[in-house]
Amino acid sequence: MKMITLQRKAATEGGRLFSVMNAIAWLVLGIGLLLCLINISEFTDQNLGLMIGIGCLIASVQIYVVGTVVHLLQNNAKQQ
Template identity: 40%
Template sequence: MNEDKRAADTLKWMAWTATIVGTLLLVFTASDFRSENLPLMVSIGCLIAGMNIFLLSTVFRLMHMWKQRV
């Protein structure tokens, strides 16, 4: 297994972790919806970060496929 695929897999697991943590925090803190609610703001940040990390994982996979074709 080469480094690009391993990096993409690591990013995928990090994205799942951030998304699950964000979802759990959101479920328990969404009832008090205000900007001073730090756990709620962290949960929203984790959800956004998880999606961005998924995007990076996809980019790594596509770069790996492009390197193999060229």
């Protein structure tokens, strides 16, 4: 009985972590888009705002992927 309770708790925490990381990924994506649109006029590697915006776009995808992997691993562990 104790093992089932621990597995349910881990699955709930994995779901919360996925939700939080999903929200953070969308927030970072929005910030990246905003920075890119504001600084698109001078498209050079010297434009710091544009480079940070592109970095945020890439980071948002990475955050989303990590959150999804954690969620899938939690679901897989719960099923076994």
